[in-house]
Amino acid sequence: MQTIRPYNTSDIEQVVKLWWETWHQTFPEIKHPQSYAAWKARFENDLTIKGNIWVAVEGVIVGFMVVIEEERELNQLFVDSNYQNRGIGKALIEKAKLICPQGLTLTTLQNNTKACLFYEKHGFKPGMMSNNKINGQPNIEYS
DSSP: OOEEEEOOGGGHHHHHHHHHHHHHHHOTTOOOSSOHHHHHHHIIIIIHHHOEEEEEEESEEEEEEEEEGGGTEEEEEEEOGGGTTSSHHHHHHHHHHHHOTTOOEEEEETTOHHHHHHHHHTTOOEEEEEEOTTTOOEEEEEO
């Protein structure tokens, strides 16, 4: 059974590993310009400072999300590919909506069709398109 709980600093290795591996499994055709160490530094020095982070646990961490409340932004939402389609993403999105009941925005890569369908299923509407500042790929914003 899964639980959703606040992030603890001791979770960093599990969370960053999940983030890195899931992103690269989702986009095997894209060579990300940043190293694992850069992802970890971004998580530690940016997301943990600005964000409200929650993890989904089923014995181990199987998903996480970062909500930046001041910007009403769902900045990250990742579920381990071995645990997808089990309601974990839905539980995280519901938690995000509780954190920001006035509404949320998020950005994902346009070619992440699985994520786009997931967000639309959960009430998000597609909007502005842009390019990701870090990896250069086309983004789509949802609200």
